[in-house]
Amino acid sequence: MLVLRDLGKRYGGKPALRGLNLNVEPGQLCVILGPNGAGKSTLLKLICTLSRPSNGDAVVGGHSVLDDPVEVRKLVGVALHETLLYEDLTAAENLEFYSRLLGVSSEKSVIDEMLSRVELLHRRNDRVGTFSRGMKQRLSIARAMLGSPKVLLLDEPFSGLDIKARGQVSSLLTQAIADGATVLLTAHDPELGYDLGHRLLVLVDGALVYDKEKTAVSRGDFVEEYKKMVGATK
C-alpha cells in the first residue's frame, strides 16, 4: 500500500529525512516514534503531497507522489499538528466543507455519524473556536477519516487528549484498520506506540534506525531499546 524509495528531504541544505526505504502492507498500523526534529512530521507531509521530496519517491496505492499527486491525495486522510479546522465554522460545517472538497457525501446523516464516532454530536452546531484542544483533535481526526481513506496519516493524534479521548481515538483507529485502512501515526511515547502499533519504526535525525514487527519484540525490551536510541542522539 505504501512504498518509500530512498525518500529524502532537505530544508536549506540541511537534511530533514535521509533516504528512507520502507514497504507498508495494507491494513498495517505503523507507529513512527522519535524525538522532536527527527523528521516524523516531514515524512507524513511528503507522503500526503503537502511537501515535495528532495530525492527519492513515495508510492501510495501504486501512485507516485511525484508523478501522480492528485491520485495520492484521493487515497490519504491526514491529521496534522494543525487541526486544519475553521474556528468560525461549526463542527458540522467544517466536516461538510471538507466532505465537499473531497467529493464524498456531505449529507447530514453522514456528518452526524462522524461526529457521533468522536462523541461530538452534541456540539455539532457550536463553533470550533469554542472547543477545547482535545475536542479539536478529535474533530480533526474525524475530518481525516471522511470518505474512509485507504491510508490514514496521523501526526501525534494523542497529544492533548485525556484518557477517555485516547480510548475513543484508539477505537476509531481499530475500526479504520478493520475497514482495511493502512495507518501511519507518529508518537513520542514508546509504550503507547507499542500498545497501538503492528509495526514499530524509529526515526532519529531523519534516518530510520529501527523497524520491527511488534511480535518480534517485547514491550519492555522495545522501551529500553527506544530510550537508548533516543538517548544516543543527545
Add this chain to the structure above:
Amino acid sequence: MMREALAIAGKDFRLEARTRERLSSMVIFSLMVVLSFRFAFGFFDIHVDQVQESRSIVAAILWVTFFFAGMLGLAPAFAKEADAGTMGGLLLVPTNRFALYLGKLASSLVFIFVVSLSTLIFFAVFFNYDYSGQWGPLIAVTLLGTLGYSSIGVTVSALSSSAKTRDILLPMLLITVALFTVIVPSINATAGLLSGDIDAVVSNVVYVGAFTVIALLLSYLLFDDIVED
C-alpha cells in the same frame, strides 16, 4: 475541479457572512477614499462641476478606489488560511490545485465587485454625478476590470501569503503587475465610456480581456508550484 472551487468559494462566503471582516472593511475603506477625494477637491477649490467634466478624473478616482479597496480583499485570501493553519487542508484537495485558485478567485471577485459597485454609488452620491444611463456598460467594464485584477491578485496573494514581509510585498507586486496591465486600461475604458468614445472602450476592453486570459493561463501553469512547500 469546479465542485472543489465552488466548495472553497462557498466556505469563504459563509465565513464572511459570519465574521464580516473582509467586505465591511473594504466598503468602509472605499467610502473613506471617495470622501477624501471629495474634501480634497473642495480644499483646493476644485468645483464638483470641473471633476464631472473631466471623464478621465472620474475614471481614475473610481479605479484607484477599486484598486486599493480590492487590495484589502485580496490580502487575506491566503494570508488568513496560512495564519489559521488551514492552508494544508486546502492543499490536500484531491484534484488539480488550480481548483483552489478558482475558488479564491470566485470569492475575491465577488467581494471586489461588490465594493466596486458600492464605490460607483458613493461617487454618484458625494460628487452628485450622473452616469447618464451608462450603468449597464459601466457595470460590464467594472466586472471585466475586477476579474482581471482578481486573476492577478489571487496569485500574488498566494505568492506573498507566507512571506514575513507580505504586508508590503502584496501591494508592491500588485502595483508592479496589475497597474499597467489592468488598472490603467480599465481607467481608459471607463473614461471612454463616460465620454462616448467607443473606440477607446473597445481597444481597452480587448486589452484587459486578453491580459485576463494570459493571467488565468499563467496561474493554471504555475499555481501548484507557487503554493508548494
